Amino acid sequence: MIKLFFILMALTLPLKWVYTVDETKCNGCGNCLYGCSEGAISLVGGDAWIDPELCTGCGNCVYFCPRDAIYRVWYTGVEGVEEPSGGLSLSANPVAAGSVVILGVEPCTEVLILDGFGRAVTHGLADPEGTLELDVSRLPAGSYRVVAGEEALVISVI
Ligand code: SF4
Ligand code: SF4
Numbered sequence: 001m002i003k004l005f006f007i008l009m010a011l012t013l014p015l016k017w018v019y020t021v022d023e024t025k026c027n028g029c030g031n032c033l034y035g036c037s038e039g040a041i042s043l044v045g046g047d048a049w050i051d052p053e054l055c056t057g058c059g060n061c062v063y064f065c066p067r068d069a070i071y072r073v074w075y076t077g078v079e080g081v082e083e084p085s086g087g088l089s090l091s092a093n094p095v096a097a098g099s100v101v102i103l104g105v106e107p108c109t110e111v112l113i114l115d116g117f118g119r120a121v122t123h124g125l126a127d128p129e130g131t132l133e134l135d136v137s138r139l140p141a142g143s144y145r146v147v148a149g150e151e152a153l154v155i156s157v158i
Contacts, residue, residue, distance in 0.1 A: 025069035035064035039092035094156035
């Protein structure tokens, strides 16, 4: 009977393995961004964050982390996606050629994208919802900093 219960649970829950980040170990180096082709990893508030809805559980990012900060957990989806609060986030990271949507910005704040030399390569103004879309299609592949007021995160354009 108990076995049957667990079998029924397994059939009804959208259970899957995903990977998550131990914030006490993560130093925000951003290496893991290069390991994820699903765009599931963002750097938010100085730490990596993996969107469980996008993560396929392939485990590739683990090999890119020098601090052993990424580990596997069961994700049922029933709690919904717990997004990091109070920080910038991106629609996808790494960003494939095209545009990137930046979320969680203070309304009407200017957002800059800086290259490795600290030069602003593009910029725009967040809307009253704290969102904006920036064209990154002409940027060479590489890492860039997205800066909005006091907050910053790293994006990889691929
Ligand atoms: S496990 Fe795979 S899909 Fe999930 S974050 Fe790591 S590299 Fe991306
Ligand atoms: S590679 Fe590891 S330490 Fe670096 S940002 Fe990713 S999880 Fe954090």
